[in-house]
Amino acid sequence: MTENAPHRVETSRKTIRVLDALREHGSSSVTFLARELDMNKSTVHNHLSTLEAEKFVVRDGTDYDLSLRLLGFGGYVQHRHPLYQVAKREVHRLASQTGELANLMVEEYGQGVYLASEQGERAVDLDIYPGLRRPLHAIGLGKAILAHLPPERVDDIIDEHGLPAETDQTITDRAELDAQLATVRDRGYAVDNEELIRGLRCVGAPIIAKDGTVLGAISVSQPVSRMNNERFTDEVPDIVQSAANVIELHANH
Amino acid sequence: MTENAPHRVETSRKTIRVLDALREHGSSSVTFLARELDMNKSTVHNHLSTLEAEKFVVRDGTDYDLSLRLLGFGGYVQHRHPLYQVAKREVHRLASQTGELANLMVEEYGQGVYLASEQGERAVDLDIYPGLRRPLHAIGLGKAILAHLPPERVDDIIDEHGLPAETDQTITDRAELDAQLATVRDRGYAVDNEELIRGLRCVGAPIIAKDGTVLGAISVSQPVSRMNNERFTDEVPDIVQSAANVIELHANH
DNA sequence: ACAGCTGTTCTACTCAATGGAACAAACTAT
DNA sequence: ATAGTTTGTTCCATTGAGTAGAACAGCTGT
Numbered sequence: 001m002t003e004n005a006p007h008r009v010e011t012s013r014k015t016i017r018v019l020d021a022l023r024e025h026g027s028s029s030v031t032f033l034a035r036e037l038d039m040n041k042s043t044v045h046n047h048l049s050t051l052e053a054e055k056f057v058v059r060d061g062t063d064y065d066l067s068l069r070l071l072g073f074g075g076y077v078q079h080r081h082p083l084y085q086v087a088k089r090e091v092h093r094l095a096s097q098t099g100e101l102a103n104l105m106v107e108e109y110g111q112g113v114y115l116a117s118e119q120g121e122r123a124v125d126l127d128i129y130p131g132l133r134r135p136l137h138a139i140g141l142g143k144a145i146l147a148h149l150p151p152e153r154v155d156d157i158i159d160e161h162g163l164p165a166e167t168d169q170t171i172t173d174r175a176e177l178d179a180q181l182a183t184v185r186d187r188g189y190a191v192d193n194e195e196l197i198r199g200l201r202c203v204g205a206p207i208i209a210k211d212g213t214v215l216g217a218i219s220v221s222q223p224v225s226r227m228n229n230e231r232f233t234d235e236v237p238d239i240v241q242s243a244a245n246v247i248e249l250h251a252n253h
Numbered sequence: 254m255t256e257n258a259p260h261r262v263e264t265s266r267k268t269i270r271v272l273d274a275l276r277e278h279g280s281s282s283v284t285f286l287a288r289e290l291d292m293n294k295s296t297v298h299n300h301l302s303t304l305e306a307e308k309f310v311v312r313d314g315t316d317y318d319l320s321l322r323l324l325g326f327g328g329y330v331q332h333r334h335p336l337y338q339v340a341k342r343e344v345h346r347l348a349s350q351t352g353e354l355a356n357l358m359v360e361e362y363g364q365g366v367y368l369a370s371e372q373g374e375r376a377v378d379l380d381i382y383p384g385l386r387r388p389l390h391a392i393g394l395g396k397a398i399l400a401h402l403p404p405e406r407v408d409d410i411i412d413e414h415g416l417p418a419e420t421d422q423t424i425t426d427r428a429e430l431d432a433q434l435a436t437v438r439d440r441g442y443a444v445d446n447e448e449l450i451r452g453l454r455c456v457g458a459p460i461i462a463k464d465g466t467v468l469g470a471i472s473v474s475q476p477v478s479r480m481n482n483e484r485f486t487d488e489v490p491d492i493v494q495s496a497a498n499v500i501e502l503h504a505n506h
Numbered sequence: 507a508c509a510g511c512t513g514t515t516c517t518a519c520t521c522a523a524t525g526g527a528a529c530a531a532a533c534t535a536t
Numbered sequence: 537a538t539a540g541t542t543t544g545t546t547c548c549a550t551t552g553a554g555t556a557g558a559a560c561a562g563c564t565g566t
Contacts (some may be wrong), residue, residue, distance in 0.1 A: 008299065008302055008303045008306060009264060009268065009299050009300055009302075009303040009522090010522065010523085011262060011264040011265055011522080011523075011553090011554065011555095012264055012265050012268035012300065012303050012304075013263035013306075013307065014266075014554095015262065016307050016309070017266065019326070023326060023329055026333075027515085029512080030512085030513060030514090031511090031512070031513080039555095040555065040556050040557075041513080041514090041556090041557095042513095042514080042515085042516095042555075042556065042557080043554075043555055043556075044267075045513070045514065045515095046261065046262050046554075046555085047262055047265065049261055049262075049514095050261045050262040050265050050266060053261060053266075054266065054269050055362055057270070058361070062512070062513070066326065066329075066330050067330070067361065067362075068330060068334075068359070068361045068366045068368075068384060069328050069361075069384075070323070070326040070330050070384075071271070071326075071327040071330045071331050071366070071368075071383055071384030072276075072327070072366070072384035072385065072386060073276060073319065073323040073324075073326070073327055073384070074323050074324040074326055074327015074328055074330070074331075074383070074384060075327055075331075075367075075382040075383040075384030075385060076276055076319075076326050076382065076384065076385075077319050077320070077321060077323050077327070078327075078328075078382065078383075079320075079380075079382035080279075096349075106321070108311070108320060108321045108322075109308055109320075113321045113322075113324070113325070114328075115321075127332070129326055129328040129329065129331065129332035130327070130328035130331075131321060131322075131323075131324030131325035131326065131327060131328030131329065132325065132328060132329075133325060149524095168513070181442060200561095209455075218269045226306070262553090262554070263552095263553065263554085264522090264523065264524095264554075266552075267523090282544085283543080283544060283545090284541080284543070284544080290558080292524095292525095293524065293525045293526075294525085294526095294543095294544080295524075295525065295526080295544095295546080295547095296523075296525070298544070298545065298546095299523075301522085305530060315532095315543070315544070348566095360556090440565080487515095
């Protein structure tokens with residue numbers, strides 16, 4: 001055992017590394033993966049054979065690729081997620097009402113995970129899909145969530161993930177983040193002003209359960225060109241917050 | 254090795270069995286899974302610890318459950334699927350245009366896999382989600398695909414999966430299936446008249462690449478009460494087929 | 507035809523997964 | 537309270553299984 005991590009199955013970990021590599025590099029050959037993962041060719045072959053027999057990967061000639069069986073797991077996890085069930089329609093409505101990009105996010109393992117993403121008619125085409133993870137501090141959705149997590153939880157998360165810069169607008173200073181989170185709590189919504197992607201503005205509102213815990217957040221993203229200051233500070237926040245409120249009502253029965 | 258299946262990693266297979274069990278039974282404890290899988294308690298514990306360290310499962314007190322990391326894999330697989338990319342908008346349009354349930358399906362490992370599923374305003378609420386697998390012969394989508402697969406492929410699929418009955422309307426006779434598939438090829442679309450679920454009718458149209466291979470199928474499902482004979486034989490087939498045609502155009506550049 | 511790639515198979519070795527027993531912690535019931 | 541049951545977890549010896557390396561076969565291009 002390389003580290004003092006007890007009771008772990010090293011072999012399964014290798015299989016997971018193979019899956020991760022396939023996700024990172026797309027369709028790959030045995031030798032490529034062996035080089036990439038610094039594993040023996042025959043070892044990689046054994047793991048891929050196993051994954052193929054279990055239908056987690058498909059082979060196309062000499063290359064292996066992730067199969068739709070993984071979508072089965074993912075779709076299932078999404079489908080039965082309590083927040084997704086109550087928020088799905090509202091995300092949809094938000095996207096068609098604004099014509100822009102509407103997203104739903106929850107926190108897991110200290111990261112933001114998109115639960116749903118829907119494009120309206122004229123929405124920007126970001127590479128966002130359900131299950132994608134993003135750092136919480138760099139996006140409106142994430143700050144809406146962070147603002148309503150217990151302070152010690154926020155400490156833990158920042159200890160683990162830090163405050164990496166995504167653009168030159170990203171908040172990288174803890175004090176500044178805390179100030180912003182206070183503002184978010186104050187006015188009830190969070191913004192992201194080109195902090196993740198240049199030229200993109202987001203407005204996110206937290207979804208809060210009746211016991212005060214934050215369930216997630218919902219947002220609208222659009223180009224700066226279509227979100228002038230008035231829309232950015234008044235209209236869009238209103239729309240997003242009312243969507244969040246509707247979801248809260250559904251969530252609290 | 255229990256069977257003469259060479260070059261397989263038995264340990265990773267066990268991990269996969271744990272994942273499958275979690276999907277089947279939902280949130281579960283160590284001892285429950287150990288009983289269910291006929292594995293030793295400590296073995297299950299080791300596998301779950303590994304999966305937790307790799308963030309494939311989350312624990313809530315004493316119970317373990319599938320995590321959103323699986324949604325990451327699933328969402329990725331869906332997002333970069335070539336048919337999904339070109340068909341996504343059309344599924345969306347079909348759902349809002351008809352107000353009913355629109356689905357997109359592809360074939361993998363001889364089964365039908367939903368790639369997308371979108372509910373219109375008044376759509377029935379079936380438990381369909383991306384990644385869900387269904388037998389091809391029992392649904393309109395599946396028959397649209399089967400009708401355009403190479404005959405030997407169809408033989409293989411039926412050899413492997415048979416023709417299990419889902420309702421008393423399901424086709425279970427090979428000759429009858431072949432006849433229906435000929436009809437599907439003839440008129441360009443397939444129907445499902447309460448063959449999967451009582452009271453539900455579907456119309457599915459194949460999506461065919463320029464080289465003649467079938468890429469998948471798209472459908473509309475609605476209650477019999479809202480799909481009388483005229484709609485069932487004329488209107489809906491027209492709408493679905495034209496959606497399929499649009500997708501074909503996008504797919505062929 | 508040859509050289510340099512592949513992916514795959516085979517086998518010996520040894521490392522690591524396993525299962526059983528022992529443990530502590532959390533509940534239940536008496 | 538206390539004893540009894542059930543939980544998750546830990547430890548450890550055993551042996552079964554994963555691994556690495558070499559050898560093989562199939563392919564591609566020169």
